[in-house]
Amino acid sequence: MNLKISALDYIQEVKIGNISAEDFVAKTIERIQSVDDKLHAFLSINDKAVDQAREIDKRIKSGKKIGNCFGMPISIKDNICIKDSKTTCASKMLENFIAPYDATVITKLKQQDAIFVGKVNMDEFAMGLSTEFSAYGPSKNPWNIEYVPGGSSGGSAVSVSAFECIASLGSDTGGSVRNPASFCSTVGYKPTYGLISRYGLISYANSIEQIGPLTRTVKDSAFMLNLISGIDSNDNTTVDNKNEDYLSGIESGIEGKKIGIIKEMIGDGIDPAVLSATKDAIAKLEGLGAICEEISIDMVKYSVAAYYTITATEAGSNLARYDNIRYGYDFPLEGYEFNSYISKARRNFGPEVTRRMIIGGFVPSAGHAGKYFLKALKVKSKLTKEINEAFKKFDFLISPTVPILPFKIGEKIDDPISLFLVDINTVTANLTGKPAISIPFSNSNGLPIGIQLMADSMNDKSLLQAAYALEQTVNLPEVPI
Amino acid sequence: MTMIGLEIHCQLTNLNSKLFCSCKANYREFKINENICPVCMGLPGSLPRLNQEAVKKATIIAMALNCTTPKKIAFFRKNYFYPDSPKNFQITQLNIYGDTSVGGTGSVMIGNKKIRITRIQLEEDPGRLIYEGSSSKNQITLVDYNRAGTPLVEIVTEPDFETPKEVRDFLNILSDILANLGVADPSLEGAMRADANVSIEGGKKVEIKNIGSFHDLEKAVHFEITRQESLHSRDIEIIQETRHWDDKRKITVSSRSKEEDLDYRYFLEGDIPWVTIDPDIKKKLQAEMPESISSKKERYVSKYNIPEQVADVLSSDKYYSDLFEEAHTESNAKEVANIITTELMGLVDTREKREASKFTSTHLRDLADAIQFGKVSRNSSKNALHEILKSGKDLSTIISELDLGNVSDVSELSEIITLVISEESQAVEQTKSNPQTINYLVGKVMQKTKGKADPGLTLDLLKKQIGV
Numbered sequence: 001m002n003l004k005i006s007a008l009d010y011i012q013e014v015k016i017g018n019i020s021a022e023d024f025v026a027k028t029i030e031r032i033q034s035v036d037d038k039l040h041a042f043l044s045i046n047d048k049a050v051d052q053a054r055e056i057d058k059r060i061k062s063g064k065k066i067g068n069c070f071g072m073p074i075s076i077k078d079n080i081c082i083k084d085s086k087t088t089c090a091s092k093m094l095e096n097f098i099a100p101y102d103a104t105v106i107t108k109l110k111q112q113d114a115i116f117v118g119k120v121n122m123d124e125f126a127m128g129l130s131t132e133f134s135a136y137g138p139s140k141n142p143w144n145i146e147y148v149p150g151g152s153s154g155g156s157a158v159s160v161s162a163f164e165c166i167a168s169l170g171s172d173t174g175g176s177v178r179n180p181a182s183f184c185s186t187v188g189y190k191p192t193y194g195l196i197s198r199y200g201l202i203s204y205a206n207s208i209e210q211i212g213p214l215t216r217t218v219k220d221s222a223f224m225l226n227l228i229s230g231i232d233s234n235d236n237t238t239v240d241n242k243n244e245d246y247l248s249g250i251e252s253g254i255e256g257k258k259i260g261i262i263k264e265m266i267g268d269g270i271d272p273a274v275l276s277a278t279k280d281a282i283a284k285l286e287g288l289g290a291i292c293e294e295i296s297i298d299m300v301k302y303s304v305a306a307y308y309t310i311t312a313t314e315a316g317s318n319l320a321r322y323d324n325i326r327y328g329y330d331f332p333l334e335g336y337e338f339n340s341y342i343s344k345a346r347r348n349f350g351p352e353v354t355r356r357m358i359i360g361g362f363v364p365s366a367g368h369a370g371k372y373f374l375k376a377l378k379v380k381s382k383l384t385k386e387i388n389e390a391f392k393k394f395d396f397l398i399s400p401t402v403p404i405l406p407f408k409i410g411e412k413i414d415d416p417i418s419l420f421l422v423d424i425n426t427v428t429a430n431l432t433g434k435p436a437i438s439i440p441f442s443n444s445n446g447l448p449i450g451i452q453l454m455a456d457s458m459n460d461k462s463l464l465q466a467a468y469a470l471e472q473t474v475n476l477p478e479v480p481i
Numbered sequence: 482m483t484m485i486g487l488e489i490h491c492q493l494t495n496l497n498s499k500l501f502c503s504c505k506a507n508y509r510e511f512k513i514n515e516n517i518c519p520v521c522m523g524l525p526g527s528l529p530r531l532n533q534e535a536v537k538k539a540t541i542i543a544m545a546l547n548c549t550t551p552k553k554i555a556f557f558r559k560n561y562f563y564p565d566s567p568k569n570f571q572i573t574q575l576n577i578y579g580d581t582s583v584g585g586t587g588s589v590m591i592g593n594k595k596i597r598i599t600r601i602q603l604e605e606d607p608g609r610l611i612y613e614g615s616s617s618k619n620q621i622t623l624v625d626y627n628r629a630g631t632p633l634v635e636i637v638t639e640p641d642f643e644t645p646k647e648v649r650d651f652l653n654i655l656s657d658i659l660a661n662l663g664v665a666d667p668s669l670e671g672a673m674r675a676d677a678n679v680s681i682e683g684g685k686k687v688e689i690k691n692i693g694s695f696h697d698l699e700k701a702v703h704f705e706i707t708r709q710e711s712l713h714s715r716d717i718e719i720i721q722e723t724r725h726w727d728d729k730r731k732i733t734v735s736s737r738s739k740e741e742d743l744d745y746r747y748f749l750e751g752d753i754p755w756v757t758i759d760p761d762i763k764k765k766l767q768a769e770m771p772e773s774i775s776s777k778k779e780r781y782v783s784k785y786n787i788p789e790q791v792a793d794v795l796s797s798d799k800y801y802s803d804l805f806e807e808a809h810t811e812s813n814a815k816e817v818a819n820i821i822t823t824e825l826m827g828l829v830d831t832r833e834k835r836e837a838s839k840f841t842s843t844h845l846r847d848l849a850d851a852i853q854f855g856k857v858s859r860n861s862s863k864n865a866l867h868e869i870l871k872s873g874k875d876l877s878t879i880i881s882e883l884d885l886g887n888v889s890d891v892s893e894l895s896e897i898i899t900l901v902i903s904e905e906s907q908a909v910e911q912t913k914s915n916p917q918t919i920n921y922l923v924g925k926v927m928q929k930t931k932g933k934a935d936p937g938l939t940l941d942l943l944k945k946q947i948g949v
Contacts, residue, residue, distance in 0.1 A: 080526070087525065097525060099526065100524070101526075199528050200526040201526055202525040202526045206751045206752055207751030236528070236530050236531055237751070237754060314748075317560050317748070320560060320562065325564060326524075338564050342562060364746045365746055366744045369746075373748070
């Protein structure tokens with residue numbers, strides 16, 4: 001059985017009866033059992049997955065109506081709620097939290113007969129870009145297990161890249177889908193803000209984050225987007241996409257399209273291999289008839305600072321609810337007064353979360369907000385203005401997804417500032433609400449390099465078309481695991 | 482000069498659901514922690530979904546209190562840790578980044594005095610803490626989240642009050658206005674609560690919290706003024722602080738927690754997009770607004786010739802004015818008003834009594850008509866009313882069952898009159914010199930008929946038989 005097929009191929013194979021959902025899911029579980037000791041993508045495995053696949057096979061055989069996923073095995077980042085299963089956010093704080101409800105994306109995928117093989121690792125509460133900040137230990141990059149897989153949706157990227165599932169859902173607050181996609185050589189998609197319901201996604205910085213798919217191909221991302229996007233009464237920030245079909249016309253090409261090369265994203269600190277891959281990508285796109293031109297987005301240089309200020313502020317508020325009174329982990333309440341209890345109970349947050357809580361308590365506080373938080377909001381609105389201006393001229397903006405290659409586990413963990421700066425190319429899409437995608441493009445000494453394309457709000461469909469065009473120019477080696 | 486300002490919280494009890502989820506706004510009928518869901522419990526991953534009806538109701542309140550209403554409203558997070566707050570922040574409104582609360586400046590008249598409203602904001606109520614255990618050693622705190630997320634409006638006034646009495650009058654008027662708008666039932670326990678700011682000439686502002694009832698609010702304000710004046714007279718500085726009302730000792734006590742030092746780190750609630758309230762919606766809301774108390778009163782006086790004082794009492798209470806509106810006709814309006822204000826108000830003066838009674842507006846209309854057409858005497862009508870409240874039977878059944886109908890049969894009445902004339906010969910003589918005496922004889926007839934004789938007919942027949 002070939003586990004290395006795309007989602008669309010899987011569906012085709014099941015439809016024509018070449019494979020059964022049960023076989024495929026069983027083999028996937030075996031694969032997880034054989035490689036995940038090394039990779040640590042998964043935090044929990046769904047032990048009913050094979051039974052669920054068998055049920056789907058039965059329904060297929062009896063000719064009943066079947067959902068578009070046909071039992072496809074999908075992994076879910078552990079900050080998305082699946083009813084009656086543990087959702088820990090890779091934190092000790094939520095060690096025993098069992099979600100009593102399904103996230104909207106989970107409800108939608110269940111209706112389409114997807115099978116959730118397990119919940120996958122992440123940086124604690126999605127804060128990080130290496131998955132080293134998981135309270136349950138880091139995930140490893142399948143291309144070289146001494147290297148980080150990126151993050152925070154590291155488990156998602158590893159599980160897709162190492163064939164432990166066909167597709168995964170991650171969340172992207174400042175690049176958390178695109179960064180690990182780039183480091184693990186998968187496609188990672190961050191849609192327009194509001195395109196996918198966040199109901200059931202545990203908030204980190206709710207005003208800018210989105211759930212997004214990680215897949216083997218661009219078409220698979222479009223397919224996933226078809227299933228999980230759209231307006232949701234449970235999330236007031238969702239937008240109506242009128243049931244857009246992101247797959248139709250995906251092969252339209254990019255002839256005549258204008259692409260802006262963001263100067264600030266290929267400047268100081270960029271790895272030469274990444275720069276040369278980016279130039280190569282630009283040449284390939286020009287070869288397909290696109291018109292590429294450099295553009296300066298001045299505010300990009302402040303974007304990381306603004307990003308960390310805003311996300312810390314929102315995180316400080318979003319994570320305040322974890323006082324261990326209503327749910328959490330085993331730590332009895334008796335004998336404490338409220339304030340002393342919560343300050344003790346909240347020590348279960350890991351170091352990175354604690355760092356951001358402290359920043360989040362400071363930057364929006366009275367007397368400091370003007371210098372930090374309000375200034376960050378100003379950067380956000382100026383950046384949005386500049387990007388909107390750019391999209392008057394360009395159809396897409398291009399940059400490397402991450403300016404550096406994957407780094408070794410432990411290499412940067414004690415240097416938060418240099419870690420923060422790795423986000424420079426991804427945070428703009430979040431701060432401005434624009435859709436962005438990372439496409440596996442190149443490989444340097446066995447380490448993957450991804451290229452990022454960004455489009456204007458609600459232009460997700462044309463963005464996927466451009467990404468598909470670029471993807472067709474690529475021929476990459478197979479993951480060595 | 483003494484300056485008193487108020488912060489009034491009123492639950493929008495007439496809404497169907499909570500502010501951000503579909504749990505019931507009327508949490509009172511539930512067992513502990515049974516009116517909750519992932520949203521109002523602030524469970525990880527849950528998101529608020531704004532109850533649009535609550536925005537409308539709050540806008541109606543703003544309009545009724547003559548407040549400005551912005552084109553767009555926004556919600557903010559007020560961050561603080563407290564066990565009754567499931568998210569450890571409250572979703573509320575704020576005006577520091579422009580007027581984005583549901584109501585801006587406005588005013589309410591108490592008599593001839595204008596009380597200015599600073600702003601009105603829509604926000605969520607927290608859960609309820611229940612303390613158990615007698616001593617601090619074995620005390621435990623339990624939390625009931627049924628109330629968490631109940632829609633509240635906070636009405637903030639300028640410090641325009643000068644006396645506790647003005648405060649009390651204002652709260653009564655405000656509570657009548659809110660009830661009349663059909664947005665809230667302020668008489669429900671805990672539905673309407675108020676904090677007060679008190680400062681005297683030369684002193685600092687002191688905030689009083691935790692006041693259970695309007696009655697206690699008046700007392701608390703009174704106590705606080707006295708306390709501050711006493712400090713002032715002894716040249717002791719009045720410090721700016723928050724004090725709590727001690728319900729048992731009826732005094733204010735300095736709060737040990739320094740609430741004024743709390744930094745709420747307000748920022749925009751990103752999960753709720755700005756809400757546009759366009760002029761068309763406002764126009765529609767204005768048109769749908771119930772008639773105001775003052776306009777009702779005016780109508781009762783001018784159209785039905787109801788005495789001003791009666792009209793005042795009748796119009797200000799929603800329960801009674803609704804009854805009046807449903808029961809009255811062009812001809813019986815005065816009688817209906819009379820029954821309500823002289824009889825009914827004394828009998829169903831509490832919510833419990835109203836709810837227990839089986840009284841309807843149909844009863845009221847029948848009763849007023851029966852009095853007007855002489856079917857029952859005013860006297861018997863009181864007995865009938867008692868019976869209606871108890872049994873809920875219709876008036877005609879009650880009249881026949883209790884034999885309350887007027888004696889208006891000429892031969893039956895004539896017999897009784899003949900008897901009275903024979904017994905009261907002296908009085909009969911007197912009527913010839915003093916015509917007023919005839920009323921005494923009417924009274925005697927009433928006595929014999931237990932008040933059921935038709936008074937007009939009795940008088941006619943008496944006059945005829947005596948020959949005056």
